[in-house]
Amino acid sequence: MQTKRTIFPNKLLPYALLAPQLAVTLIFFIWPAAQAVKSSFEREDPFGFRTTFIWFENYTRLFSEPGYLNSLTKTAIFAVSVTLLSMSLALLLAVAVNRVLKSNRTYTTLLVWPYAVAPVVVGILWWFMFNPTIGIAPYMLRGLGIDWNHRVDGNQAMILVVIAASWKQISYNFLFFVAGLQSVPQSLNEAAAIDGAGPFKRFWTIVFPLLSPTTFFLLIVNINYAMFDTFGLIDATTNGGPNQATNILVYKVYADGFLGLNIGSSAAQSVVLMLIVIALTAIQFRYIERRVQY
Amino acid sequence: MATIDLIDLKKNYGNVQAVKGVNLTVADGELIVLVGPSGCGKSTLLRMVAGLETVTSGRIEIGGKDVVRAEPAERDIAMVFQNYALYPHMSVRGNLEYGLKNRGTPRAEIDRRVQDAADILEIGPLLERKPRQLSGGQRQRVAMGRAIVREPAAFLFDEPLSNLDAKLRVQMRVEIRRLQRRLKTTSLYVTHDQLEAMTLADRLVVMNGGLVEQIGTPIEVYDRPATLFVAGFIGSPPMNLIPAASLSGGENAEALQLGADTDIVGLRPDQLHLERPEGNALTLAGTVELLEPVGGESHLHVQIPGTEQPIILTVQGRPKLEEGDTITIYARPENIHPFNQQTGWRTDAS
Numbered sequence: 001m002q003t004k005r006t007i008f009p010n011k012l013l014p015y016a017l018l019a020p021q022l023a024v025t026l027i028f029f030i031w032p033a034a035q036a037v038k039s040s041f042e043r044e045d046p047f048g049f050r051t052t053f054i055w056f057e058n059y060t061r062l063f064s065e066p067g068y069l070n071s072l073t074k075t076a077i078f079a080v081s082v083t084l085l086s087m088s089l090a091l092l093l094a095v096a097v098n099r100v101l102k103s104n105r106t107y108t109t110l111l112v113w114p115y116a117v118a119p120v121v122v123g124i125l126w127w128f129m130f131n132p133t134i135g136i137a138p139y140m141l142r143g144l145g146i147d148w149n150h151r152v153d154g155n156q157a158m159i160l161v162v163i164a165a166s167w168k169q170i171s172y173n174f175l176f177f178v179a180g181l182q183s184v185p186q187s188l189n190e191a192a193a194i195d196g197a198g199p200f201k202r203f204w205t206i207v208f209p210l211l212s213p214t215t216f217f218l219l220i221v222n223i224n225y226a227m228f229d230t231f232g233l234i235d236a237t238t239n240g241g242p243n244q245a246t247n248i249l250v251y252k253v254y255a256d257g258f259l260g261l262n263i264g265s266s267a268a269q270s271v272v273l274m275l276i277v278i279a280l281t282a283i284q285f286r287y288i289e290r291r292v293q294y
Numbered sequence: 295m296a297t298i299d300l301i302d303l304k305k306n307y308g309n310v311q312a313v314k315g316v317n318l319t320v321a322d323g324e325l326i327v328l329v330g331p332s333g334c335g336k337s338t339l340l341r342m343v344a345g346l347e348t349v350t351s352g353r354i355e356i357g358g359k360d361v362v363r364a365e366p367a368e369r370d371i372a373m374v375f376q377n378y379a380l381y382p383h384m385s386v387r388g389n390l391e392y393g394l395k396n397r398g399t400p401r402a403e404i405d406r407r408v409q410d411a412a413d414i415l416e417i418g419p420l421l422e423r424k425p426r427q428l429s430g431g432q433r434q435r436v437a438m439g440r441a442i443v444r445e446p447a448a449f450l451f452d453e454p455l456s457n458l459d460a461k462l463r464v465q466m467r468v469e470i471r472r473l474q475r476r477l478k479t480t481s482l483y484v485t486h487d488q489l490e491a492m493t494l495a496d497r498l499v500v501m502n503g504g505l506v507e508q509i510g511t512p513i514e515v516y517d518r519p520a521t522l523f524v525a526g527f528i529g530s531p532p533m534n535l536i537p538a539a540s541l542s543g544g545e546n547a548e549a550l551q552l553g554a555d556t557d558i559v560g561l562r563p564d565q566l567h568l569e570r571p572e573g574n575a576l577t578l579a580g581t582v583e584l585l586e587p588v589g590g591e592s593h594l595h596v597q598i599p600g601t602e603q604p605i606i607l608t609v610q611g612r613p614k615l616e617e618g619d620t621i622t623i624y625a626r627p628e629n630i631h632p633f634n635q636q637t638g639w640r641t642d643a644s
Contacts, residue, residue, distance in 0.1 A: 187379035190346050195393035195440075196367040205392075209383045 033274065039267035046261070058268035067244060068252070068269070075248040078162060079226035086166035087218055090173030095203070097174075098181045108178060115171035119229065123236030126164035150238065154245025157238045161246050164237060165230050172225075173218050180214035181207065220284040227276065249273055296357030296370070296447035296480055297322050298343065303352035305338050312338045314504040315352070320448075323478040325471075329491035330501035331527070337452060339501075340484045344373050344450050357447055367396075372441035373450040376457060378433045380425040386436050387421040390443050411439040414473070431462045438473070449474070451483040455490060467493060488528055492516070500524045518631075522638045525560045525631060531593060531606045533631070534561045540600035541576065550576060552632050556641045560631035563593070566607035567624045576625040580605065582617050596623060 008014050040058055042051045062068050097107045117125075130137045130150060138148035150157040184207055192202045208215075231250050234240060240247035240255055247255070250273065257266025298320040305313040313335040320326045328336040341347040343354055345366035354361050361369045372393075380389050390411060394404045412418040415435045425433055434454065441449055454470070455463045471494055474481055485491055491498055492512040500507045500515060500523070508520040519525035525533045538552055538559045552559070561576075570577075583604050584595035592612055595604040607623060615621065632641045 185377065185379065187375045187377055188381060190344075190366070191373070191375060191379040191440075192381070192392070193346070194344060194366045194371065194373050195444075196396035197392075198367075201396065206381060212383075 036267045036270050036274070039263055040271045041264075042267075043264045054264070058264045059272075062265060062268050062272070067247075070244055071247050071249055071252045074158070074244070074246065075227060075250075077158065078165075078230075078246070078248050079223050081158075081162045082165045082169065082226040082230075083219060083222040085162060086169040087173050087215070087222060089166070090170045090218075091177050093170070093174050094177035094181055097178060108175075111174050112171045114168050115175075117168060119168065119232035120236045122164055122168045123233040126160060126167070127237045130160050150242075152242055154242055157242055157246050161230070161234060161237055164233055165226060168233075169222060169225055173222065176214050176218055177211070180211045184210050216287060217284070220280060224277070224280055228273070297355075298448055298480060298482065299353075299355040299358075300339075300343070301353040301355070303339065303342065303354065304350045305335070305342060305347065306350045311504055313342070316501075316506055318499060318506065318509065320480055320482060322480055324496045325474050325481040325483060325494060326497050326499060327483045327485060327491040327495035328499045328501060329485055329488060329527075330507075332486060334501040335504040336484045336486075336501050340450055340452055340482055343369075343448075343482060344371060345369050370447040371450055372444045372446040372448075373452065374437045374441050374454045376453040378425075378437040378454075378457075380433060380436055380440075382425050385422050385424055386417065386428070386439075389425070389436060390421075390439050393440065393444050407443045407445070411442045414442065414476075415439050430458050431466065434458060434462075434466055438470070442473075442477070447480065449479050449481040451481065451485075453485055454483075455485070456487070463490075470494065488530065492528070498528075500527060502527070518640070519560070520640050522558060522560075522633045522635070525633065529562060531563045531608070534563065534566075534603075534605045534607075535559070535633070536561065536598070536601050536605065538632070540598070541578070550630065551627070553641050555634045556632035557635045558633040560633060561605070561625050562629065562631075563606045563608040565625060565629040566605070568607075568609060568613065568621065570624050571626055574627050576627065576630060577622060578605070578624075579620065579622045582615050582619045582621060585613075585615060585617055587612055594621075596621065 041053060041055060043054045043057070044051045093111060097104050097111070100107065114122075129135050130148065132138050132149040132151060141148045148156060150160045188206055188210075189202055192206045197205060227248070228250050230248070231254060234246060234248065234251045235254075238246045240251045249269065253266050253269045253273065256262045256269065260266075298318075300316050300318040303313060303316045304311070316335075316339060318326070328339060330336050338347060342349050343356075345361070345364060345368075349362050352362075356369055356371065381392065384392065387408060390408045391404055394407065399407075408421070409418075412421060415438060417432065417435050417439060420428060420432060420436070425436065428436065434457075437454065451470075455466055458466060467490055470483075483494060485494075495512050497509060498512050498515050499509050502523045508515055508524045510518075510520075515524060515528055519528060519533070522535065526535060536559050538550075538557050541550060541559060550559075578596075578598050580596040580598040582594060583597045584593075586593040586595070590610070592609050594607050594609055594613070594615070596607065597604045605623070633639065634641050
């Protein structure tokens with residue numbers, strides 16, 4: 001493949017053109033990240049007078065601390081649940097919209113709206129609906145004999161944040177699935193129908209395999225979303241509680257660092273998170289670049 | 295093995311009538327080609343037979359059984375699509391097996407049929423490849439193979455050769471013909487390519503504007519086009535259609551014995567001559583406007599006084615003529631096709 005090459009007459013011009021982007025990257029991304037890595041090797045006294053270099057002690061402590069291991073487990077449960085729930089519902093909606101011939105644009109537009117809502121607002125929205133005192137959902141659940149109180153019941157709190165986080169992400173997944181479905185040629189469906197496959201079988205044997213690049217991409221994006229973009233939502237609904245039940249990694253970084261003022265441990269946690277992001281991104285690039293081949 | 299009967303078949307899309315009442319019987323083992331310009335309803339007709347399109351009114355019978363309400367899978371047909379519609383994530387073998395597996399065919403039987411089809415189409419070495427690793431012609435064969443393994447009552451072809459290059463198209467055309475003769479499976483074949491239609495068909499169905507214009511063997515259709523549309527559509531270069539008024543008079547009176555309702559006369563380019571034939575002949579004088587050599591033969595465009603379009607005639611070899619020369623051309627009386635402009639019908643129909 002031939003690439004376009006531009007020859008600049010002035011040797012400094014290309015650097016000047018690159019400078020703003022490089023400056024933004026360096027000041028807002030590389031520097032804070034480097035600071036975090038540095039802080040993760042240090043211990044600060046409670047009044048901020050003195051910092052000691054302690055090598056990997058923050059990390060070793062972290063992985064022997066039950067609270068952190070609990071947070072890892074909760075994060076895994078949360079991320080997997082949000083990803084599965086939001087992707088399966090989005091796929092269901094996309095398939096439904098794809099079958100509607102008239103007004104599918106209207107449905108698409110309406111279904112995309114939740115994505116425009118900020119995570120904190122989403123949190124507050126669901127917090128109101130599931131509020132044990134004034135919410136509509138607990139009122140109705142009581143009719144079914146379920147006593148809803150996510151302030152004391154850790155499992156219920158987890159269900160609440162999973163629902164809230166998924167609700168927002170469904171829109172995004174839906175858009176990609178609709179686009180993916182529309183790129184599956186109609187004639188394949190017709191050929192399969194003539195080949196004796198019913199609608200359900202056609203979907204699982206023809207359409208779903210052809211959606212695999214979309215599905216894989218969304219899988220990575222959703223895991224990333226659940227792990228990193230849901231801080232505001234947790235903060236607005238449960239504050240990581242009750243009893244650490246919804247204290248996912250990204251929220252714990254905030255809580256330990258800014259509420260507990262344990263800067264060293266918080267920094268170490270964010271470095272671990274950073275490594276997870278890098279790993280996920282690497283997987284994504286490796287597979288998306290090659291596509292899931294068919 | 296089955297017959298296909300279409301009885302007063304109609305299809306409307308909203309207010310648009312795509313197919314306006316078609317009656318057709320395809321005999322057992324026959325290959326019928328539906329031919330016509332784009333938008334004439336031929337593909338819609340085929341898709342209705344396949345069950346991919348609902349029927350507005352009328353009946354479709356395959357093997358004497360009414361299938362209008364049947365699912366595509368229940369009609370015992372196989373279809374070859376224009377874009378082949380191979381399942382891209384399955385190997386060639388997977389593509390061939392899919393329809394059989396869905397019907398619960400025993401494993402041994404599947405293997406036998408796939409092997410047979412692979413032998414017939416010479417795609418044995420390709421069985422483990424994915425469709426994207428195949429050339430256009432190979433994909434076409436696999437699409438055919440997917441139809442063959444099912445051993446259906448009828449094959450439906452929807453412009454299967456139009457995505458191939460010219461050379462491959464001729465080769466695959468011959469292969470389809472040979473295959474159909476060998477398997478003797480009732481077939482409906484849609485194309486807009488008249489050469490394909492002429493060479494493949496046992497019988498041709500020429501369609502225009504949702505209606506059947508003529509049904510007949512290719513030679514019948516060529517020799518006695520039933521309507522003006524068929525006359526202009528079948529044949530290359532197309533038949534010359536000349537107002538009758540501009541020909542009558544003088545020495546042509548004897549050769550031109552036309553009915554009162556004839557106002558258009560059709561003359562095939564290959565049935566016009568530069569030498570006077572024996573007996574009566576239609577005589578036309580004109581000037582050579584253009585000389586197109588196409589290899590073994592040449593096309594002469596001759597401007598005749600009183601007509602707008604030049605008359606085209608096909609001449610063997612390379613005539614020693616130049617543009618601007620005045621010549622006389624002749625046609626035998628039996629090669630004159632009389633039509634009525636108003637009805638579009640042939641006026642000497644028996």
